[in-house]
Amino acid sequence: MIYKVLYQSQSGEVPVRxxxxxxxxxxxxxxxxxxxxxxxxxxxxxxxxxxxxxLEYEKRQENFKVEKL
Structure with missing residues (x-):
């Protein structure tokens, strides 16, 4: 399965949309x-x-890339 992760790059700060x-x-x-x-x-x-x-919708976005972890 592919998962979309929404995150903030600063782990110590309050999330800002x-x-x-x-x-x-x-x-x-x-x-x-x-x-x-x-x-x-x-x-x-x-x-x-x-x-x-x-997933098909997300694949059409220019920044779509599945991370290899």
């Missing part, structure tokens, strides 16, 4: 994705499992 970034990670579950990102210094806001339709 305008600074929210996204990355895409392949994993077996939300917990698996969190474990893969545990060493990153980011503040994870939300993790969304992408269904086929949503």
């Amino acid at each position: 305008e600074r929210t970034q996204a990355l895409y990670v392949e994993g077996e579950s939300v917990r698996d994705v969190r474990n893969k990102l545990a060493t990153q210094k980011i503040n994870i806001e939300h993790i969304v499992e992408l269904d086929e339709e949503h």
Whole structure:
């Protein structure tokens, strides 16, 4: 499965919507994705499992890239 992770790059700050970034990670579950990102210094806001339709939409975006962790 591909998951979309919404995060802030500054782990110690309060989340601000305008600074929210996204990355895409392949994993077996939300917990698996969190474990893969545990060493990153980011503040994870939300993790969304992408269904086929949503994944196809995201693939059309210019910044779509599945991270290899």
